[in-house]
Amino acid sequence: MSAQASVLFDAPGPKARVRNHIFSGIVVILVAFALWSLYRGFADKGQFTAEKWKPFVDMDVWTTYLLPGLKGTVVAALLSIVLALVVGMVFGILRLSDHRIVRMVAGTIVEVARAIPVLILMIFLFALFSDYKVFKVDDLALGAVVFALTIYNGSVIAEIVRAGIKSLPRGQTEAAVALGMRKGQLMRLILLPQAITAMLPALISQMVVALKDSALGYQITYIEIVRSGQQLGAAQQNTIPALMVIAVVMIALNSALTFIATKVEQRLRVRRKTRGGAVLAADSVLTDAAPGVDLAGTK
Numbered sequence: 468m469s470a471q472a473s474v475l476f477d478a479p480g481p482k483a484r485v486r487n488h489i490f491s492g493i494v495v496i497l498v499a500f501a502l503w504s505l506y507r508g509f510a511d512k513g514q515f516t517a518e519k520w521k522p523f524v525d526m527d528v529w530t531t532y533l534l535p536g537l538k539g540t541v542v543a544a545l546l547s548i549v550l551a552l553v554v555g556m557v558f559g560i561l562r563l564s565d566h567r568i569v570r571m572v573a574g575t576i577v578e579v580a581r582a583i584p585v586l587i588l589m590i591f592l593f594a595l596f597s598d599y600k601v602f603k604v605d606d607l608a609l610g611a612v613v614f615a616l617t618i619y620n621g622s623v624i625a626e627i628v629r630a631g632i633k634s635l636p637r638g639q640t641e642a643a644v645a646l647g648m649r650k651g652q653l654m655r656l657i658l659l660p661q662a663i664t665a666m667l668p669a670l671i672s673q674m675v676v677a678l679k680d681s682a683l684g685y686q687i688t689y690i691e692i693v694r695s696g697q698q699l700g701a702a703q704q705n706t707i708p709a710l711m712v713i714a715v716v717m718i719a720l721n722s723a724l725t726f727i728a729t730k731v732e733q734r735l736r737v738r739r740k741t742r743g744g745a746v747l748a749a750d751s752v753l754t755d756a757a758p759g760v761d762l763a764g765t766k
Contacts, residue, residue, distance in 0.1 A: 509707060519705040523712060528699065536695025537716065543609060543691065544678040544720075547616035551677060552670075554617060555624025560654060562629045573625075580622035586683050588615040593687040608689035612681060620677045624670065631666035632658050667732040674728060675721050682717075692716060 479487060509515060522528045561573035593611035596602055602610040635658055643653045685694035696713035700706030 512707075514705075514707045519708045522699070522703045522705065523708070528703070532695045532699040532702075533692065533712070533716075535690060536692035539609075539684075539689065539691040539695075540678070540681050540693075540720070543612045543616070543681040543684060543689070546613045547620065547681070548674050548677050550613065550617040551620035551624055551673075554621030555628055558621065558625035559628025559632070562625060563632060565650070577622045577625045580618045581626075583619070585615055585619045585680050586686060588618060589683060589687055608684060608687050611687055612684040612689050612691075616677050616680055619680075620673055623673055623676075627666050627669045627673065628662065631662035631669075634665065635661055664732065664735050667728065667735070671725055671728040671732070674724055678721060678724060679717070 513519070558573050558577055561569055562577065564570050564573070589611050592614050593607060596607050596610055601607075632654075639657055639661075640653060643657050648657070681691055682693040684691050685697070692713055696709045697706070700709035703709070
């Protein structure tokens with residue numbers, strides 16, 4: 468049976484299918500050759516000998532290097548993700564304000580924060596916090612990492628929030644205004660519940676970015692898993708195996724974060740379907756909260 472045509476492109480014919488199979492086979496062969504060459508290069512340098520990997524079965528190595536680094540990565544990532552979500556929500560809503568001056572100020576802050584590289588922001592904040600003794604000495608690096616990640620990712624999330632709200636049908640806003648809902652009620656009961664569900668894939672991606680960018684903290688002496696892996700490699704003379712283990716740990720962390728966020732997204736979508744949508748929920752809230760008062764606010 469011939470392949471069915473897609474909405475986006477015509478189904479390939481017999482010759483095109485054969486050509487696609489040939490190209491796919493060539494790509495697979497090239498990728499396999501590249502991986503084999505990489506493996507042989509490491510093997511020739513003795514990176515896969517038992518002595519290089521023996522330290523990873525020693526619990527003292529994990530408690531001294533890897534587990535403290537993992538804790539630092541998780542703490543910095545969680546704090547920055549939570550704070551970035553709050554900052555992003557606030558500035559995303561401010562960028563939709565009815566007041567032009569508020570929109571301009573919020574937009575300027577967001578654009579400037581997005582334009583500054585995270586590493587430069589970390590170094591600047593680390594020096595600033597050191598000069599003014601904002602944090603204790605032991606918490607200086609953590610504070611700089613968290614604030615830098617919060618500022619950058621918060622600005623990106625602000626744009627995601629603004630775009631997600633703007634993508635909703637304008638008729639919902641007009642209907643809510645016609646019913647007498649205030650701007651706060653409109654945003655809280657109608658727009659945000661729908662926008663958050665639509666924004667979750669982009670928010671998940673930004674959370675993963677925040678988790679990975681926490682590794683930049685090693686430049687300001689913050690103890691996270693990449694810095695711990697480098698210290699372990701220098702101490703045990705197995706830098707390449709140590710970085711490979713770190714890569715596996717980071718992949719596992721990112722996969723876990725993506726899995727959790729995806730499950731939350733699926734649950735939110737199911738709740739929206741079972742509850743009949745945000746508009747119906749908003750109408751019921753208004754009706755229950757103000758019996759004897761019509762939706763326009765008159766007795």
